[in-house]
Amino acid sequence: MSADTMRAVVQDGFGGPEVLRVQQVPRPVPLPTEVLVRVHAAGINPVDWKTRGGTGMAGLLGEPPFTLGWDVSGVVEEVGFGVTTLKPGDAVYGMPWFPRVANGYAEYVTGPARQWARKPATVDHVHAAAVPLAALTAWQAVVDTANVRAGQRVLVTAAAGGVGHFAVQFARHLGAHVIATASAARHPWLKELGADETIDYTTTRFEDAAADVDVVIDLVGDAHDQTSTRSLKVLRAGGLLVAIPQGVSPELAQAAEAAGVRVTPFLVEPDGAALTTIADLIDAGEVAVEVEETFPLEQAGAAHARGENLRTRGKLVLTVTN
Numbered sequence: 347m348s349a350d351t352m353r354a355v356v357q358d359g360f361g362g363p364e365v366l367r368v369q370q371v372p373r374p375v376p377l378p379t380e381v382l383v384r385v386h387a388a389g390i391n392p393v394d395w396k397t398r399g400g401t402g403m404a405g406l407l408g409e410p411p412f413t414l415g416w417d418v419s420g421v422v423e424e425v426g427f428g429v430t431t432l433k434p435g436d437a438v439y440g441m442p443w444f445p446r447v448a449n450g451y452a453e454y455v456t457g458p459a460r461q462w463a464r465k466p467a468t469v470d471h472v473h474a475a476a477v478p479l480a481a482l483t484a485w486q487a488v489v490d491t492a493n494v495r496a497g498q499r500v501l502v503t504a505a506a507g508g509v510g511h512f513a514v515q516f517a518r519h520l521g522a523h524v525i526a527t528a529s530a531a532r533h534p535w536l537k538e539l540g541a542d543e544t545i546d547y548t549t550t551r552f553e554d555a556a557a558d559v560d561v562v563i564d565l566v567g568d569a570h571d572q573t574s575t576r577s578l579k580v581l582r583a584g585g586l587l588v589a590i591p592q593g594v595s596p597e598l599a600q601a602a603e604a605a606g607v608r609v610t611p612f613l614v615e616p617d618g619a620a621l622t623t624i625a626d627l628i629d630a631g632e633v634a635v636e637v638e639e640t641f642p643l644e645q646a647g648a649a650h651a652r653g654e655n656l657r658t659r660g661k662l663v664l665t666v667t668n
């Protein structure tokens with residue numbers, strides 16, 4: 347083991363969780379405008395296991411071998427030429443490079459300096475690593491895409507998951523009336539986070555329980571029980587469906603037009619400035635970060651298997667270094 351190498355989770359082929367194995371690989375070097383970050387914790391997202399299996403971002407990453415992972419919290423080890431906003435020793439978090447490969451499940455990661463932000467000071471690296479991809483998705487959907495305003499009615503499907511628990515809190519922070527779908531056991535917690543109404547999707551069709559909604563943040567998609575298409579029924583005329591998991595099929599676009607509502611596909615983007623705003627909300631106690639379970643880097647496969655059951659409360663995180 348030399349200073350030029352590091353541990354990383356590498357997959358040599360597409361497949362199940364067993365393809366994820368720790369290997370010794372070259373340590374990356376920051377180019378001009380990039381920072382090298384020593385990773386303390388790496389967040390796990392559904393796009394990771396989708397890509398592992400050959401869907402998700404696999405088409406962009408190409409054939410394995412590659413290292414998954416976009417969410418990172420750690421400490422700046424080195425800065426490339428030209429970086430003036432960060433310095434060695436700064437604690438940072440980020441979602442660099444998405445949707446290109448970022449090699450997040452590793453001891454060191456490089457990324458453009460402005461795709462990082464200072465880590466929220468009031469949470470540890472594990473909780474900070476749970477934030478970037480899920481919270482940026484929620485922020486860019488609720489704030490940048492839907493422009494949610496006080497008094498509007500917002501429905502969040504899969505509200506108890508990684509993206510959902512942030513979407514509920516951001517919509518509530520903006521003064522919206524928030525309706526959340528989740529299994530009944532999650533309802534008291536979602537109310538604490540700011541949901542005004544909760545719907546148990548295991549017993550109730552949400553379109554029978556919600557109406558006159560301005561914005562749907564759909565985190566389930568049409569692949570599961572036609573959730574995006576059913577969402578159209580709860581929107582008021584001119585309302586907006588942000589279809590996050592599978593985008594907008596021609597059939598969904600047509601159904602939206604016929605219903606007199608709007609629908610948009612969505613893909614999260616790196617955004618250091620938004621991460622700074624989100625860190626401020628976390629440090630002000632306005633937004634809580636839920637981590638259900640952590641796994642050491644060596645157990646990335648077990649973490650994926652856990653996540654793939656689609657029942658995670660908040661987030662799963664890999665611990666990498668101390």
Ligand SMILES: NC(=O)c1ccc[n+]([C@@H]2O[C@H](COP(=O)([O-])OP(=O)(O)OC[C@H]3O[C@@H](n4cnc5c(N)ncnc54)[C@H](OP(=O)(O)O)[C@@H]3O)[C@@H](O)[C@H]2O)c1
Nearest residue numbers: 392483504506507508509528529547591612613614657658
């Ligand atoms: N386009 C993009 O840029 C983008 C970005 C981020 C995520 N995504 C996608 O968005 C989806 C959600 O991501 P995530 O990270 O939030 O996932 P996640 O954390 O794995 O979601 C788990 C949650 O889903 C809930 N759930 C499962 N089936 C449900 C249903 N039929 N109705 C309501 N809730 C249900 C579960 O609730 P219970 O435990 O209560 O059953 C669980 O809390 C994924 O498909 C992901 O790939 C897309």
